[in-house]
Amino acid sequence: MSVPTKMERRDFLKTGAAISGGLLLNLYVPDWAPARAAQSTSQPVALNAFVHIGSDDLVTVISNHSEMGQGIYTSLPMLIAEELEADWSKIRVQPAPVAAVYNHTVYGMQMTGGSTTTSSEYDRFRKMGAMARVMLISAAAQSWGVEPQSCRAEKGFVVHAASGRRASFGSLADAASKVEPPKDVALKDPRDFTIIGKPLHRLDTPSKTNGTAQFGLDIYIPGMLTAVVARSPVFGGKVSSFIADKAKAVPGVVNVLEVPSGIAVIAKGFWPAKLGREKLEIVWDEGPGASISTVGMREQYAALSRTSGAVARKVGDPANALAGAAKTITAEYEVPYLSHSPMEPLNVVVDLHDDHCEIWTGTQFQTGDRAAAATVAGLKPEQVEIHTTLLGGGFGRRANPASDFVTEAVHVAKAAKVPVKVVWSREDDIRGGWYRPMWYDHFAAGLDASGNPVAWTHTIVGQSIFDGTMFAGFGIKNGVDAASVEGAADIIYSIPNIQVDLHSPKNEVPVQWWRSVGHSHTGFSVEAFLDEVAHAGGKDPYLLRRALLANQPRMLAVLDLAVEKAHWGGPLPPGHARGVATHFSFDSYVAQVAEVSVEKDGRVRVHRIVAAVDCGRTVNPDTVKAQLEGGIVFGLTAALKTEITLDKGRVQQRNFNDYPMVRMFESPKIEVYIVPSTEKPTGVGEPGVPPVAPAVANAIFAATGKRVRRLPIKPEDLRSV
Amino acid sequence: MISFTVNGKAVSVADPPSTPLLWVIRDSLKLTGTKYGCGMAQCGACTVHIDGEAVRSCVAPVSRAEGKKITTIEGISPDLTHPLQQAWIEIDVPQCGYCQSGQIMSAAVLLAENSSPTDTDIDEAMSGNICRCGTYPRIRQAIHRASEIKAQRGAK
Numbered sequence: 001m002s003v004p005t006k007m008e009r010r011d012f013l014k015t016g017a018a019i020s021g022g023l024l025l026n027l028y029v030p031d032w033a034p035a036r037a038a039q040s041t042s043q044p045v046a047l048n049a050f051v052h053i054g055s056d057d058l059v060t061v062i063s064n065h066s067e068m069g070q071g072i073y074t075s076l077p078m079l080i081a082e083e084l085e086a087d088w089s090k091i092r093v094q095p096a097p098v099a100a101v102y103n104h105t106v107y108g109m110q111m112t113g114g115s116t117t118t119s120s121e122y123d124r125f126r127k128m129g130a131m132a133r134v135m136l137i138s139a140a141a142q143s144w145g146v147e148p149q150s151c152r153a154e155k156g157f158v159v160h161a162a163s164g165r166r167a168s169f170g171s172l173a174d175a176a177s178k179v180e181p182p183k184d185v186a187l188k189d190p191r192d193f194t195i196i197g198k199p200l201h202r203l204d205t206p207s208k209t210n211g212t213a214q215f216g217l218d219i220y221i222p223g224m225l226t227a228v229v230a231r232s233p234v235f236g237g238k239v240s241s242f243i244a245d246k247a248k249a250v251p252g253v254v255n256v257l258e259v260p261s262g263i264a265v266i267a268k269g270f271w272p273a274k275l276g277r278e279k280l281e282i283v284w285d286e287g288p289g290a291s292i293s294t295v296g297m298r299e300q301y302a303a304l305s306r307t308s309g310a311v312a313r314k315v316g317d318p319a320n321a322l323a324g325a326a327k328t329i330t331a332e333y334e335v336p337y338l339s340h341s342p343m344e345p346l347n348v349v350v351d352l353h354d355d356h357c358e359i360w361t362g363t364q365f366q367t368g369d370r371a372a373a374a375t376v377a378g379l380k381p382e383q384v385e386i387h388t389t390l391l392g393g394g395f396g397r398r399a400n401p402a403s404d405f406v407t408e409a410v411h412v413a414k415a416a417k418v419p420v421k422v423v424w425s426r427e428d429d430i431r432g433g434w435y436r437p438m439w440y441d442h443f444a445a446g447l448d449a450s451g452n453p454v455a456w457t458h459t460i461v462g463q464s465i466f467d468g469t470m471f472a473g474f475g476i477k478n479g480v481d482a483a484s485v486e487g488a489a490d491i492i493y494s495i496p497n498i499q500v501d502l503h504s505p506k507n508e509v510p511v512q513w514w515r516s517v518g519h520s521h522t523g524f525s526v527e528a529f530l531d532e533v534a535h536a537g538g539k540d541p542y543l544l545r546r547a548l549l550a551n552q553p554r555m556l557a558v559l560d561l562a563v564e565k566a567h568w569g570g571p572l573p574p575g576h577a578r579g580v581a582t583h584f585s586f587d588s589y590v591a592q593v594a595e596v597s598v599e600k601d602g603r604v605r606v607h608r609i610v611a612a613v614d615c616g617r618t619v620n621p622d623t624v625k626a627q628l629e630g631g632i633v634f635g636l637t638a639a640l641k642t643e644i645t646l647d648k649g650r651v652q653q654r655n656f657n658d659y660p661m662v663r664m665f666e667s668p669k670i671e672v673y674i675v676p677s678t679e680k681p682t683g684v685g686e687p688g689v690p691p692v693a694p695a696v697a698n699a700i701f702a703a704t705g706k707r708v709r710r711l712p713i714k715p716e717d718l719r720s721v
Numbered sequence: 722m723i724s725f726t727v728n729g730k731a732v733s734v735a736d737p738p739s740t741p742l743l744w745v746i747r748d749s750l751k752l753t754g755t756k757y758g759c760g761m762a763q764c765g766a767c768t769v770h771i772d773g774e775a776v777r778s779c780v781a782p783v784s785r786a787e788g789k790k791i792t793t794i795e796g797i798s799p800d801l802t803h804p805l806q807q808a809w810i811e812i813d814v815p816q817c818g819y820c821q822s823g824q825i826m827s828a829a830v831l832l833a834e835n836s837s838p839t840d841t842d843i844d845e846a847m848s849g850n851i852c853r854c855g856t857y858p859r860i861r862q863a864i865h866r867a868s869e870i871k872a873q874r875g876a877k
Contacts (some may be wrong), residue, residue, distance in 0.1 A: 207818075269744055663850075
């Protein structure tokens with residue numbers, strides 16, 4: 001990362017001024033809200049784009065990453081506070097506006113995703129804290145007429161030990177903001193860390209226990225109406241004609257307007273808008289999407305999986321090795337479309353004017369959304385302001401490559417000519433597409449006479465996520481979408497002959513990254529098939545993995561830790577069994593051991609999941625544990641509960657009654673163990689997800705002898721009576 | 722007009738009587754701590770108390786509130802001192818936080834009726850509330866902790 005030059009610094013300050021100038025999201029808190037102790041009483045001064053300090057000593061950290069539950073509104077401030085020598089009780093956090101200075105250090109645009117927030121900001125945020133500290137010390141030294149080297153910062157003060165003088169950060173902020181930023185700064189030796197690595201409490205927890213945490217749905221601006229949109233029941237369909245008379249007759253409905261995605265009903269609140277939508281009479285031109293059925297897709301995918309596709313990885317001579325193997329096994333695995341279903345349904349508030357547009361939404365994708373909104377509004381991107389609210393869950397859905405929910409809302413505002421909040425119902429969400437792709441995998445493995453795998457071929461079938469997006473050039477090489485084969489082409493097991501190839505059929509169903517993306521299916525298929533290989537070769541699944549990971553010390557340590565904590569091989573209650581899986585994703589190493597039992601009626605009970613993770617150096621270990629816990633429950637829902645299916649192009653699920661989530665009574669005991677590391681930080685938001693399903697499926701095999709090759713796991717397949 | 726009290730304050734609303742209480746609380750009264758999640762009593766994000774009973778406000782018509790005492794998340798304590806709030810903060814339960822108002826409102830009724838719930842009691846009382854972030858293990862731990870905090874306060 002480059003330390004800002006003088007030119008850049010002017011931009012930093014401009015951005016800072018903009019933030020302090022009345023655009024804080026919190027200014028939009030309704031007047032009923034309890035007074036917030038956290039509110040700064042003075043105008044904070046920008047020391048750089050990320051660190052603002054008020055005369056009341058409050059340090060405001062500007063977060064360019066969105067908080068959707070992963071805890072970065074705490075861990076990013078921890079990075080700054082560590083180097084700033086701030087008083088942690090004075091730290092506040094605010095979402096950043098959209099500006100180039102806030103771009104992701106790797107992706108080059110402002111966005112949150114790929115489990116990269118900590119890894120990508122670990123250096124920059126510490127440097128921003130350190131630079132601000134140097135400027136505060138410099139301002140103090142100047143006013144005291146002493147050498148900066150004779151001063152130090154501690155707990156929110158600059159101290160000159162020789163004279164006993166102390167000045168608070170707040171009293172120095174104004175002068176410090178006029179100091180030339182240092183060209184370079186030295187960062188602390190990690191041995192001196194007092195904040196990084198400590199399980200500090202989250203800054204956002206209190207507001208999430210008394211109703212004051214503000215999500216997009218909680219934004220109300222003057223004159224705002226609420227809109228819901230009737231979208232095509234078939235993906236890719238268009239409005240042919242519509243009659244709005246009955247909808248307009250619903251009390252509270254103000255207007256009914258056509259927008260590119262369907263028919264918008266605009267009303268004085270969500271309820272009349274929803275009632276009005278139910279009264280719409282729409283004729284759809286459904287288009288080719290109306291012929292899609294998942295039954296038909298499954299046949300097509302299965303046939304494709306038995307032919308070779310675009311090669312993603314080839315090692316050795318797998319065809320020959322298979323032909324010469326002492327034993328070969330084949331198997332096919334499949335997983336369905338999945339909806340992200342964050343608890344907060346999608347919503348966007350738009351206040352559109354001739355020369356500017358303000359948008360309030362919980363987005364993971366600020367730069368893309370701003371550009372897309374500007375195009376629809378006929379404005380320049382700089383004329384569009386996005387206020388990022390808290391996200392009531394994201395899981396990838398709120399980083400839409402087509403900015404679908406934001407552009408639609410701008411279209412509605414443009415047609416309605418009033419400020420609008422477009423709200424998606426749960427049915428809209430579950431039937432709205434942008435799913436985790438449906439996948440079908442065909443495997444073959446060859447074993448030598450000792451039962452060791454010598455050949456491994458894996459053909460994957462599923463829609464490309466990157467295809468047709470602005471990331472296609474980055475994500476697709478030689479016909480292979482990296483997101484389709486991640487976790488498969490890059491398996492870290494030592495097998496001498498490997499081929500992984502890919503078919504990417506197309507259809508009208510829009511697909512998107514879903515927590516752990518391609519790993520959400522390869523984690524399952526690879527780890528479950530490896531379990532089959534172990535049993536075919538007469539080997540303990542744990543010991544076979546150990547042998548194949550001999551050159552992977554970090555994964556080996558994670559596997560050994562999980563197995564030890566789970567008492568692999570130890571006694572269990574009758575009917576219980578264990579399964580193990582590992583998975584490397586987002587540069588992190590995770591192993592999980594599941595303990596399950598299967599009822600006579602086929603219902604699976606998951607009693608305990610033990611997870612071990614190596615994600616490099618941890619910034620907040622409690623957050624790491626929380627993300628693994630959450631990833632495990634998220635993965636369990638995919639393993640045991642959910643699927644999106646289509647018939648005649650129509651999604652057959654609608655709400656949590658038929659797209660059910662794991663609930664409290666089904667939630668297992670979860671233990672998470674972190675392998676201490678001094679390596680650079682890596683992802684934690686997603687890597688907890690992939691190993692759950694295979695660990696459970698492998699445990700089911702151990703308990704029942706029945707092999708699960710299809711998710712979600714269905715009781716009817718496991719029934720023993 | 723339909724009249725009731727919300728968090729101790731008398732209110733009268735002009736919404737049609739069949740309007741779900743959730744949307745009256747949110748869109749008319751602008752009390753946004755109560756959340757919309759599913760609209761069909763599947764997820765519990767909209768849980769409020771009507772005369773001390775946990776109710777899914779997304780399917781309860783506002784007419785049902787006439788003359789009743791409604792409590793929302795904003796009303797369970799003025800200053801984060803409810804044992805559940807203390808426990809939630811101590812254990813850092815929330816992730817995205819969106820479902821947590823409903824979780825706390827369901828747990829509050831459980832604790833009011835059963836000051837030391839077992840895991841089975843928690844399963845029964847809390848299985849109507851979905852958390853997509855998967856905070857269930859911490860919710861369970863925090864309810865046990867809140868029970869302790871409540872007992873300690875009672876002993877003083």
